[in-house]
Amino acid sequence: MAWIDVASAEEVTEGEVRGVKARDHLVALYRIDGRVYATSNVCTHENALLSEGAVEKGEVECPLHLTRFRISDGTCLGPYGTDLACYRAREVGARVQVQIADEESR
Amino acid sequence: MFLKTFWYAAAWSNEIEHSLFARTICNEPMILYRTQAGNVVCMEDRCCHRRLPLHMGRLIGDSVQCHYHGLIFEPQGRCVKVPGQELIPPSAQLRTFAAAERHGLVWVFLGPKDLADEAKIPDYHWITDSNWGAKGTHFNVKANYMLIVENLLDLTHLAFVHASTIGNAAVVESAAVQFKRGPDSVDVVRRMTNCAPPPTYVKAGGFTGNIDRWQYINFMPPGFVRLETGGRDAGKEADPSAKNITLRNLNIITPESETSSHYFWAQCHDFDVKNQALTDMLFDDVNAAFRQDVDVFEAQQQSIAGRPDAPEVDVHGDIGGLHARRIIRELIERQLAGG
Numbered sequence: 001m002a003w004i005d006v007a008s009a010e011e012v013t014e015g016e017v018r019g020v021k022a023r024d025h026l027v028a029l030y031r032i033d034g035r036v037y038a039t040s041n042v043c044t045h046e047n048a049l050l051s052e053g054a055v056e057k058g059e060v061e062c063p064l065h066l067t068r069f070r071i072s073d074g075t076c077l078g079p080y081g082t083d084l085a086c087y088r089a090r091e092v093g094a095r096v097q098v099q100i101a102d103e104e105s106r
Numbered sequence: 107m108f109l110k111t112f113w114y115a116a117a118w119s120n121e122i123e124h125s126l127f128a129r130t131i132c133n134e135p136m137i138l139y140r141t142q143a144g145n146v147v148c149m150e151d152r153c154c155h156r157r158l159p160l161h162m163g164r165l166i167g168d169s170v171q172c173h174y175h176g177l178i179f180e181p182q183g184r185c186v187k188v189p190g191q192e193l194i195p196p197s198a199q200l201r202t203f204a205a206a207e208r209h210g211l212v213w214v215f216l217g218p219k220d221l222a223d224e225a226k227i228p229d230y231h232w233i234t235d236s237n238w239g240a241k242g243t244h245f246n247v248k249a250n251y252m253l254i255v256e257n258l259l260d261l262t263h264l265a266f267v268h269a270s271t272i273g274n275a276a277v278v279e280s281a282a283v284q285f286k287r288g289p290d291s292v293d294v295v296r297r298m299t300n301c302a303p304p305p306t307y308v309k310a311g312g313f314t315g316n317i318d319r320w321q322y323i324n325f326m327p328p329g330f331v332r333l334e335t336g337g338r339d340a341g342k343e344a345d346p347s348a349k350n351i352t353l354r355n356l357n358i359i360t361p362e363s364e365t366s367s368h369y370f371w372a373q374c375h376d377f378d379v380k381n382q383a384l385t386d387m388l389f390d391d392v393n394a395a396f397r398q399d400v401d402v403f404e405a406q407q408q409s410i411a412g413r414p415d416a417p418e419v420d421v422h423g424d425i426g427g428l429h430a431r432r433i434i435r436e437l438i439e440r441q442l443a444g445g
């Protein structure tokens with residue numbers, strides 16, 4: 001497992017979602033109550049990018065069909081799709097890093 | 107099912123004269139005409155006696171006479187004469203619609219007249235504002251109005267349908283796009299930096315190098331889509347002397363039936379506004395492009411009619427159009443619930 005530098009801490013703000021790439025993984029970053037979270041940026045329904053969606057009350061909403069996912073653990077709250085992959089995320093100084101399994105493929 | 111408590115554009119003002127003009131709006135056949143004093147009258151295009159369309163009749167002064175048995179209706183819709191009898195049935199009354207003129211268009215309100223608030227006519231002032239050059243037209247399109255709305259909310263099609271006029275590959279591949287849904291509106295912002303100007307922009311703006319390009323798209327129900335588009339010498343956002351142009355493409359889409367629409371639109375420009383040749387050139391280019399769109403809408407509608415239950419897949423460009431569909435669906439649900 002490797003920690004990959006993906007963004008500056010100030011780019012990840014409350015109430016927003018930021019899409020980044022970690023190696024070949026499409027990752028969405030969030031900040032909730034000060035803490036940084038990371039999930040897959042790809043909706044499990046039709047592969048829309050969640051970074052074009054909306055964040056509210058700890059949930060991210062897909063821009064296309066409004067499926068919602070709990071950001072803290074990726075739980076799919078419907079109406080479409082399945083649970084979302086999550087990544088461990090941390091802040092190191094002014095940077096945000098996410099942990100990617102070496103052999104894992106997207 | 108159509109939204110009833112909205113203003114719809116029925117005609118360009120200059121289409122309505124002191125003569126009977128027939129147009130169907132949201133499945134309601136209507137006649138429109140101007141009284142001798144110049145006020146616009148709008149009433150159902152159906153005699154309340156034996157239902158002949160009234161547009162086959164004639165005007166007598168400011169009243170309408172049916173072609174069939176000669177009943178005469180005054181502008182408020184009340185029957186004032188039944189030839190051959192003295193008394194008039196009290197229920198001999200045509201439905202009339204509230205009408206207003208604004209922004210060079212005649213608007214009619216489909217709901218009860220006491221709800222017809224002219225302040226709710228959307229802002230299209232650029233069409234008649236002397237600070238802008240403008241030219242518009244009307245298409246009768248054999249396609250549902252939402253196909254037109256969705257087309258305007260997803261401009262990635264410019265690169266494919268309109269490569270010869272207002273589009274190029276930069277429009278789809280290098281645009282930064284933001285979507286914003288309001289309670290009853292959708293905004294799409296598309297920005298393309300340092301891209302080649304499309305042919306129309308070169309002709310209108312005289313650009314010689316790359317430009318930064320923007321497209322702001324605003325949708326309001328039922329069928330109002332207002333675009334601001336423009337370009338500026340690339341990288342010169344802060345330079346007031348940089349070459350730049352702003353255009354307004356204004357679309358007012360009125361359903362005729364579930365499978366046909368009245369598509370009113372105008373192209374406006376904020377530079378060299380008295381130059382009629384420029385106004386004509388911009389209009390002609392967009393007109394050529396929009397006729398390409400009409401071919402697409404009508405082919406879509408035929409394809410849909412052939413198999414209405416065929417599935418559709420949504421892609422990223424559809425975010426704005428899907429928001430618009432949801433707004434319409436919610437408003438229809440509210441209307442059905444009596445709200």
